[in-house]
Amino acid sequence: MxxxxxxxxxxxxxxxxxxxxxxxxxxxxxxxxxxxxxxxxxxxxxxxxxxxxxxxxDKQYNEAVKAQVDKLLHTSNLFYNVPSIEAGEKLLTASGMDKVFFTNSGTEAIEGALKIARRYAYNKAAEEKRGEGCVHEIIAMRHSFHGRSLGALSVTGNDHYQEPFKPLIPGIKFADFNDLDSVKALIHENTCAVIMETVQGEGGIYPAEEEFLKGVRALCDEHDMLLILDEIQCGMGRTGSMFAWQQYGVKPDVMTVAKALGNGVPVGAFLASGKAASAMVPGDHGTTYGGNPLVTAAASAVLSIFEERxxxxxxxxxxxxxxxxxxxxxxxxxxxxxxxxxxxxxxxxxxxxxxxxxxxxxxxxxxxxxxxxxxxxxxxxxxxxxxxxxxxxxxxxxxxxx
The missing domain is CATH 3.90.1150.10 (Aspartate Aminotransferase, domain 1)
Known part of the structure; x- marks a missing residue:
């Protein structure tokens, strides 16, 4: 050896x-x-x-994953499977959201969230404001981190990560985290969403200030935009509530989660509520592995253990x-x-x-x-x-x- x-x-x-x-x-x-x-x-x-x-x-977690390995690993999303249904129910109950889509990673969850925002804007736009001629803009935050794919990188407010891969997806504007006026200054008729981490992680462990997060929520309501909160790192109990936004008295239209959701098994999810939950239609998004029986059995075990203990x-x-x-x-x-x-x-x-x-x-x-x-x-x-x-x-x- x-x-x-x-x-x-x-x-x-x-x-x-x-x-x-x-x-x-x-x-x-x-x-x-x-x-x-x-x-x-x-x-x-x-x-x-x-x-x-x-x-x-963790013995309880290990046994749940081992039991699923012996039963069924994968069937694709052409069929239903019980672990994903059970994990989905538990995650929606914990978050109070309406719909969930399981992914393979946090980065993929961000991609899905961005697609919901663009699809929502497309659905409500007049015919002349659809297609390549009109870009539905998204406001992100400087010093944020959302992932390494081109879409997630486009809303990551760090030039060091972005520079070698430009041009990225168009229509992304950057505001200053915890500066509500900087968000207001970027809003116009084509703005469709604001995305941020509830607690910035890679950017330096900066929690959102309550006045700022509530202010952004109010702006999204006023201008019919979606609020996307990235809970990939700060969610799943890490900040003292199941999801960090639950400490602020606000609720996002779209939320992303991953990391501790699987306790080592690669699984993520994006969740939507209200008007965002019906934005996409069959065929708009898909995944071969996402939500397969193995990873959702792990996520289901994690969610049960969180509650039980x-x-x-x-x-x-x-x-x-x-x-x-x-x-x-x-x-x-x-x-x-x-x-x-x-x-x-x-x-x-x-x-x-x-x-x-x-x-x-x-x-x-x-x-x-x-x-x-x-x-x-x-x-x-x-x-x-x-x-x-x-x-x-x-x-x-x-x-x-x-």
Whole structure:
């Protein structure tokens, strides 16, 4: 069997170079810990980029997925399957939305949401305002992140990601997050939607301000536009409610979700309510794998476990403790210049790039952290962490910072 370095060399030869990976090969996980091929244990505060909400090796979840593997993996969307119907019902109940479409990823969920917006505008437009001659515009936010496909990239407000792939899809305008006037300034008769993350993740862990989100909701109502909220990272209990927008007293017309929905199995969804739920007709959108029995059995298990174990209440309890400990850390080190977030989605801003801190924490303290942008450490651990795990994380990170 090859050793660790031989595996890494093989990977460097085989894989298309998209990520700069750390020199660790994880072999298995249990609870909030990961174990590498050499048997070393790591405390995980990244959760596979906010995916592993239930942590690793959850027996109830594993049994549900294994049982479905033995029954049926795929039939296509030409037929019904029970796991997708059960998962759909649970997701609609948790969100209060009306319709759901299961996808393979968060990026694909964004694509579906954008198509709903354009289709809605097309449906209500007069004949002379349909087709290539009229572009129905969408307002997105600067410093946002929605995915890597051309459609999702078009509404991602970061020139660094966009520049090599221009021209992107037309009709996208960018406002400033938490600046309602900047949104108002972009609205005209051809604007059909506003899309934003309820809590910006990659852009630096910035929650929407209540006045801003309610103001955008009011603008969408006034101008008959759709409000699309990206809950791919901040949804599924991470911020202290099942979906972050539920803390604001607003409801989107379209919502996207993924990551923790599958707890490691690749599944996402876009959901619509009210006037948006009937915008698209059969043939407007499709997917071969989306919503297949395997991934929706996983999603169904996740949604059941969340309810049975009170995961959201647990996030509120431990998230408050994490906030206190990160506040203490920020007071202790002058290099920390900011602290933001909600629940178990928090960030510490530093006055220098955090890449070396993240790598040193991983390799020397066996602590898994991830960044958001260049100078922010993002804390998105499994939602099952306890206070003792927060204490241990702070101890290890303190050792690095000292």
């Amino acid at each position: 090859p050793n660790k370095q031989e595996y890494i060399q093989k990977a460097e030869q085989e894989f298309y170079k998209t990520y700069n990976r750390y020199p660790v090969i994880f072999d298995h996980g249990d609870g909030v810990s990961l174990y590498d091929t050499e048997g070393e244990e790591y405390l995980d505060f990244g959760a596979g980029i906010a995916v592993m909400g239930l942590g690793y090796n 009170g995961i959201v209440d647990h996030v509120n309890s431990v998230g408050g403790y994490l906030w206190e400990k990160l506040e203490e850390l920020a007071a202790q080190f002058d290099c920390i210049t900011g602290h933001r977030g909600r629940g178990l989605m928090q960030g510490l801003e530093f006055q220098m790039p955090v890449g070396p801190i993240v790598q040193k924490a991983l390799l020397e303290e066996k602590l898994v952290l991830i960044s958001a942008g260049s100078n922010i450490i993002r804390f998105v651990p499994p939602l099952i962490i306890e206070r003792e795990h927060v204490d241990e994380m702070v101890r290890r990170l303190t050792a690095v910072l000292e």
